Amino acid sequence: MTALRASALCTGVFLCLLTFSTSANSQLEGVSDEIARQQSQLAAHNKKLNHLQRDLKAQATRIETLSKRIRSAQSALGDTEAEIETLTKKQARLQQEMIGQQALLADLLDAQYRQGQHDQLQRLLSGDDIAQLDRLTRYAETLAQSRQAAIESLAATRTEYQLTAHQLKQQRDKQSALVAELQEKKRDLESEQNAQSQTAKKIRAQIASDSAYLAELNANKQRLQEEIAAAARRATVKMAGIANAKGKLTWPVKGTLLHRFGERQSGQVSWNGVVIGAKRGTEVKAAHAGKVVLSSWLRGYGLLIAVDHGKGDMTLYGYNQALLKDVGDTVTAGEPIALVGDSGGQSTPSLYFEIRRKGNTTNPLPWLD
Template identity: 80%
Template sequence: MREKRTRLGQTLRASALCTGVFLCLFTGSVHANSQLEGVSDEIARQQSQLAAHNKKLNALQRDLKAQSKRIDTLSRRIRQAQASLQETDTDITQLTRQQARLKQEMIAQQAQLGELIDAQYRQGKHDQLKRLLSQESPATLDRLTRYAEIVAGTMQQTIESLAATRTDYQLTAHQLKQQRDKQTQLVAELTDKKRELETEQNAQSQTAKQIRAKIASDSAYLAELKANKQRLQEQIAEAARRAQVNMAGISDAKGKLTWPAQGKLLHRFGERQSGEVTWNGIVIDAKRGTEVKATHAGKVVLSSWLRGYGLLIAVDHGKGDMSLYGYNQALLKDVGDTVTAGEPIALVGDSGGQSTPSLYFEIRRKGNTTNPVPWLD
């Protein structure tokens, strides 16, 4: 009997132990599931924040692109208006000189006409009658008559010349007025466009600041740099594939290439940008609006806005050699244009979202970047 009670007690203890273990396992499982759910919620929250961040960043980049294109258009129109104004100023200078010369001619012709009229008056018909009555020789009379005819003919020519000079003077005065009106209009147009340009540049600067704030963290900046480089690689590869450039390349021009702009180097080839990402080209400090020169003869194969590089132009020199120019304020050449060494192809700016105006310059040979400095003169 006592043995039965002992076995019953052992059974009850074993049952209680199993129940305790089960309860512990159940509680632990619930707690683990709760932690997993918390982690999943956190991941979902972070993914949502990242999506919202990227959406805002993409929207800012679209704004930057639109602003850069408007600045590009305004800059090219200002450049055209300035060229037209310079031509107009030259025309005005030439017309002013021509007008002064015509005025002097009129004064001289009027003086000559006055002298001829005076001579004809003094010679008058009554003088000829007196000479006839004085019985002068026929030879003398004939000579006097021819003199009178010469005076009359010269006077007629002088009158006609004076009339023609006055007509030229009036035409020149009319042309001068037209050119001065054009000059006034161009100056007003330039003033308006420069004001518009300043407004767009201020808006671009604010957008660029917002973009820099969005990628302020090292990881975000690194991700943006990698994505921008990938975009550039794809664009260059596509441009090279489409282009049919039959030129000799730059192999024989090492150390002779034209500098695209003058200024100190802000960044050198191979310097670290962020993390493992390094500069594939150089960045030259230059004043906004400075002309960017083609470093070697070639054909434009890319002329557009590219995220991270702003308004970018690429020139294919043949044999797989290519030069790239970024951060521009305006692009002066279109795809398909042929350029010569030293020819202006763009204007320096900060369209890549840079904090200061500068020029990004890169050389690629068969798709690979190379240090541009040893190639430049």
């Protein structure tokens, strides 16, 4: 009887253990499935985010190309308009010269006509003094020479006037073509900017949660750190740095200070530089003389340019619409190096400006003039 009870007890315990084991396995499988689901969602999220970032980069590149073409066309248009103004003034001057030359020629013709009414033969027969006749002869010759010179000058002025009129027409035709080109490029640019804005909105929606935004910020900062370190290793800039320029650096752009150094971005991540709001297309100027060591698109910072000033000092300029300098270019303080934009997924046109000294970020504001 005792053995029977013991057997029954063991069977019950075994069944309980079996039930518990089955339940535990079921829960473990459920957890594994949830983990797999979340990993799949995360992979899909990252894939979509990476795809959107590639679209953003491609759009930024097209916008940069259009911006540079517009800038070039605007410069050519300015030169053309200056040439038109010069030619217009020249044409007016030539017009006045022709009026004066025509009046002079008319006076010479009148004088020659009046002098011809009393020819030398008539004077000789009248018994006038021979010396007087010689003077009149020389006067007639001078008058004829002056008339011929006046005719030649008028002809030359007329030729120059016609040439100027032709040049003026050419410049005005060029002006019309440039204006049409500008209008077309600006329409294309506006279309690309709208597309970029839509892509940026989708990216912000993808990283709407605090954790996703924080992860993106940290990844972007890490990418920037790696790019700058690589650029610094490649660079051989023999300049004095900015140690003696504190409080004297040129403001890269004038505008509204949107974010300050050290201000919280998200979680424990703070701004390593300042963000200055300014009109799209405004020239970004080098804060100090140096050499361009980085000029490319970087996720989170858009079109970014970095200038090495020597002695481990570097300034960074991000969110640009276009980069005007290439790696290896030497720049002076105040020289335009980029154009303000909203590349990198920004919601408003602005400039990201950062100062690094021996790899460490520092507050830019005390360094600016």
